[in-house]
Amino acid sequence: MDYLEFKISCREEFREILIAELSEIGFDSFLETEEGIDVYAPSDSFDRESFEGILSQYQDAASISVKEGKVAKVNWNEEWEKNYDPISVGDLVYVRASFHPSQAGFQHEIVINPKMSFGTGHHATTYQMLKLQGEVDHQGKRVLDVGSGTGILAIMAHLLGAKEVQAFDIDDWCVDNGNENFALNGMDIQMGLGTIRDVNPSGPFDIVLANINKNVLLDEIPIYAGLLKPDGFLFLSGFYTPDVDDLMEIASSLGLKLEKQSERNQWAALVLRKG
Template sequence: MDYLELKITCREEFREILIAELSEIGYDSFLETEEGFDTYSEIDSFDREAFDEIIHRYQEAAAISLKENRVQKTNWNEEWEKNYDPIAVDDLVYVRASFHPSQEGFQHEIVINPKMSFGTGHHATTFQMLRLQGRIDHKGKRVLDVGSGTGILAIMAHLLGADEVQAFDIDDWCVDNGNENFALNSLPIQMGLGTIRSVQPKGPFDIILANINKNVLLDELEIYASLLKEGGYLLLSGFYTEDIQDLTDHCKSLDLDLLSQESKDNWAALVMKKS
């Protein structure tokens, strides 16, 4: 399967906004660059009309320019090796690719070869989710990672001592990549393929992780609540700080109380607890 590579140049302050907008119409593979970002879509599923509408809407304000290329899926690994740098989340975890050396001074280390999956720790939402996970006791817990992407949050849960971790994603490429990353980090599970409704994970869970986007979260919050133990934790991200009220209002109706919230680069992350 060939991919359409879109190299987008834009003003710095619009980069995260454009990534969020494109993620809403099905894009889940982004590579940030000095000038903007690159995004990828399967040729057969590329929604030209929706893409053009977003670009037109922000064209002038964000000073957008773009280049299109047709690339093979197998070329993605080389692109990551050129552009992917390790990241550190405080002293909690060091996230690196297999071609980077280990680094001392961290409680944990995660090896991620991201390929065409989203969720390497570089994005503010993933970074915050990892940090919040480090503040919650995972030992002996059952954990569900919704929309797992590269599997990075599921791997973090395993490293923090979770007794059982389940993960799934709607993209078969993410599932393949996630399973490779699970093997790299000695996580003995297989990622499922599908939505939460089709996968039908069996609760209850002590911790649910959902780093997706606002619309999906609002649509699925009732399911998360039904799968969560009383006193269990729900960690949410993938939305802007201005969306916090909408999410917390919906959570309140499901007996999910806000324990803490954080933001980074205008992206929000919440910790909810089931009362």
């Protein structure tokens, strides 16, 4: 089966949101490049109208340009291995792939073979979530990871001493990849498939992690709040700093108070606490 290939040049801060949007309309493979992202969709199920609608939505803000081509299906694993480097979050955690050597000097190490899932620690949102997790006690806690992607935040929760971790994602590719990563990191759990409404996780939880995008968060924050124990923590990222006010308006109405806020490359992350 042939794939359509689109080489998208865009501003760096828009890469992850474009990946998230395109994954919802049939694109199943993504590769970050120096100029932006290369994205791939099966030619027999490509939805051009939806694709062009997403590009037009971000065209000006992201300075998008596109080159289109067609390729035979390739070894995606080999492609991302050429472009994937380890990252560190202070001395808290070293994130590497299985083909990288370990490094001394870190409190924790996470092994992630990301394939084409989201969340390797490279993006500002994932980086901030990991850093903020390290600042909140996870020992003996029940943790829920919403839209888990590679499973990196769930793995971090496990390493920080969580008693129970549940995770799920809407993408079956992410679920397969996340389960592989859980096994690589010694976790005997299975990622669920579906939205939070589909999965219907059984609360209450001490900590809920949600690194998704603004629109999903605005819709689902009331569900997160309902799943939290009193004094529980809600970690949010996947949005820009100017969006914080919109999210806090809903959060405050649900009795969630801002504990911490961070920013990296114009992306924001929040830690909220249920009163």
